[in-house]
Amino acid sequence: GVPPALVLGWHRALARDHRTPATVARLALPLVLITVALSAWTTMDRFDDHPGPTGTAAALTVRAEHGLGDQEARALIEADDRVGTVHPGLEIAALVPGQTGTIGLRGIGGRDDPYPFPVVEGRAPERPDEAVAGQGLLDLLDVRVGDWVRVTAGEHPQILHIVGRGIEPENSGRVISTSLDTLRQNDPGLSPAFHQVLLKPGADPEEVRTALLEASRGLLDIQEATTPGDRFSPVLGVVVGLVAVLALIGLIELSTAVGGSVRAGERDLLALKAIGLSPSQITAVTLTAIGSTALLAVTVGAVLGVPLAHWLIDAEARSSGIGAGVARTPSGPHLLLLAVAAVLGAVCLALLPAARATRRRFADTVNAVG
Template sequence: MAAGPLGRGSGVRGSLRWAHSDLRAHRGEVLFLVLATAGIVASLLLATALFGYATNPWQRIFTQARGAHVWIHTVPSADARATARLDGVAAVAGPYRTESATVAVRGTRASVELRGTPRLPSVGRPLLTAGHWLDPAEPDGVVLESSLARALLAEPGDNLTLPGSARTLTVEGIADSAEPHYSPDQPGLVWALPSAVRSPGGQVIGLRLADPADTDYAVQRAVTVLGAGAVGEVSTWQQARSAAQGDNRLLGQVLGLFGLGALIAAGFAVHGAIATRIRGHLRDLSVLKAIGFTPGQVVRIFLLQHLAYALLGSMAAAALTEALGRRIPGRLGDAVGVWQGLPGHTVALSVVPLGAVLFIGLTTTLAAWRAGRVPPVPVPRPAAPVGGRLTGAARRALGLRLPAPLVLGVHKACAGRGRSLATVARLTLPLLLIVVALSAWTTIDRFHSHPDRMGLPTALTVRSDGALDASAVGALLAGDHRVAAAYPGVEVAALVPGQTGTIALRGIGTRAEPYPYALAEGRAARGPDEAVAGQGLLDLLDARVGDWVRMTVGDRPQILHIVGRSIEPQNAGRVVTTSLDTLRANDPELTGAFYQLRLRPGVDPRQVAGALTRAGHGHLDVHRMTNPADGLSPLRAVVAGLIAVLALIGLVELLTAIGGGVREGERDVLALKAIGMSPRQITAITVTATSCTALAAVLAGTALGLPLGRRLIDAQGGSSGIGAGIAQYPSPVLLLSVGLAAVLGAALLSALPAGRAARGRLADTLSAVA
């Protein structure tokens, strides 16, 4: 007869003694659970930091500067002030006269926009970080936008030269701005006094709107008032924000996705560990019930145990992230440093670990509930073997004289289908996520090793300052044996239908020597009026391959037939590319503004860039093409860390499966010894069963992870404008190595406990059977 319920004090002491003895018996498993939880929570905290880092700096600058929601570049003769009278425009910046120029300092050059600013504006106000604002006493003084200053390594007091002229400009200050930052494809912003803008080629005006949601409508109205032929380029606050967030948001998404996936995998691993432990300790649980433990007390033992482990891991992750996070090299460390200064930092530092603990607690409760239902009187274990009778296939395999341990091990792995499938499913999840992570790693590596397949067939862009004509530049490029091909090109801003924004219209290559597009869909543009477009452009225009699209360049309409979709990593994919011949047919006076160079294999672009710069005697601007993967380098370390965390979770699940398999196989040891099997053969049965389980999980994880990884990467490429088609599968050798490591690891881990059980004393075996 069962004893009465234990008193509160006795129940607490008994629970503590049970928890302590269980901890001593499963130290390794507890350590792995704590480490896995710490890795998961650290990943989620870093993802939170990256999201805050991606959004907050730009938003802070935009708010403090009272940034303009729309910037419109027009021809000098346009009446830009008329846009200030449009409905919904709350304030304006400018108009300011602008001049396109090239500046150089200490051998570094950059394309810039000189903006004549008579006074510090109230809308789109530059936020000074160094130096001072423009002084009328220094007519050649300028203020550089901070990203341009970093690219030029310029500081207040430096002198900038304008190649091709005798002019010099003095850097008076450096300022942050919410406008698009400098890049080789985006001119840098330089504020100067109106007297320093000597050859204005246009003007720019900024519109601050009462309702930012009306941005597209405001652009449309402004273009209508100014006239499409007067508008050169339009940029909006959404584009600037997206460009500022850049790769940080992607890193945050990757960390968040894998962190949540790892958390789910860890929850299932904890659930499986408790369920397996309950099956192995039915007699102990019955004894606990018999001595007075209530079902609620038994459930609380398991629940509090694993909540303590999860809490320990979460607190360790939070403490380490808070103390050492900013010391992580590169962007992750910068993100943590910025995040720690944000208002929501303390809340996130508490909510993320608490959420992980609660999730693990939920999965623990579901499994521990079964422990509370164990009857206080031990139920005799079934006499039949766990695997049941041999199947026909197993008997035939034995008849073919296949090794008995191999046949019985496979049979044991396949028997008890519900339980075996649950084990395989729990082990499959971390393996599936590892395959997805390896796909992300391989895609980033392909951007570096084969940029031509990822939308970057050329390595360098060459522009002349006008002192060298096209024939001289062409001859100079043709004379360098390291240059495989030079494609003349021009890029202009074009208004999209509806006049709600501008896109990049690029004419590059000729029909005789076409540009080598990286196509993901359709075919290359070969005939007149044919073009290829990036995913961002197709999404913007709601168009598909095969459609005709109309755009406006100045006051000239351009109608193109989209025959293919190219992988376009620049300008958020809002690029339509055709041949230079097609653009010249519409504008015979159009000439190439730059050359894009395809180099021979194995050539260092930096050496070629230096040689061409010297050969041009200062009249050539040579820039390397921007590779999106350059900003994703920190992702490799992130992926490696995530793989380690997932491997740890898989190891926990594997140890759980091994422990459960060994305990359930103890009662078969007498029967196997009775038919003449040696301890080595009995051990081989358990090792084979565990290896088969791991092999099934590897096959399932690979089969599910490859298409899932491709879909997730292509979805990210589509949302960023690059477009689907960039995902790459890991190499078969890498997948085979991961699979072999999982299977061999399972075999090695199971060999020791299986051998110990097979060599157990007869009394121990009899007690396990009883």
């Protein structure tokens, strides 16, 4: 029940032509690289669209100015009904054994109302002395999730149990975070330096920021939470350019594959006419052959490109201290759109040459075969 043009086209592309593996490999290479580039784009978009899992659960960071007290600042923030939770916090420089440089020691929230530290390995702190560390700190101290570490802030040592690893873009990942109550155990004089503000679902951070600035009359310094995507936004232009260059390379390889398929069709032209195929059916044979080759190349590109992209992005994030677990690959619909675009592009590119080949005169066809 399958049209003969499709059967003959599949046979030419997949069963008979010994050049097909090389053609597929040449077409798949730019598609693999395009998949990697799109994965990098998807990862950077995720930082902006879903910042919670990447280390920034709070939407706003608020600091009191001009002598405004902690309680007064908190009252001003909580007066806006779009504010969900307010977590007091501070970050101080600390020393670790065997290192001359400092790390970031962060305390946010309390035991009764803990800050929702996003973690990609282990779990969030739940009990006293538990903490979440960045990959940079784990590498610096050569420890892992589950170990205990000693950090010293001023004259006050803190012994913390690392129960989770978070995506930490600040200070090359050399940050350890716990609750403010845990830090106050050894240093009761610590006071909040800022407040992390979590908004209710649907609230716009810019609108809330503007409203709080007006309500406080300049007594609050309010900044929207930064994400790793803010740093990588200039890279998006490079990714777009890279995808365009790779698409051009793929188009050139596709043109070469179309030429080879059309020449193969010319050798079969007499035989196809002899078995009664019409010119449109003969054209369909060539289009099916090149479309099948392009589809196979897209499949190989996706199968190889997705895991390669995941590995490369996580390896780069780990080496930079941000930490593995940030990589995201294009969604199924996006990969399907890439496949459809590649196959349709191949068919459209082959349409005119294939149609011309079927109209060649008998003598020209004999000469081509010879």
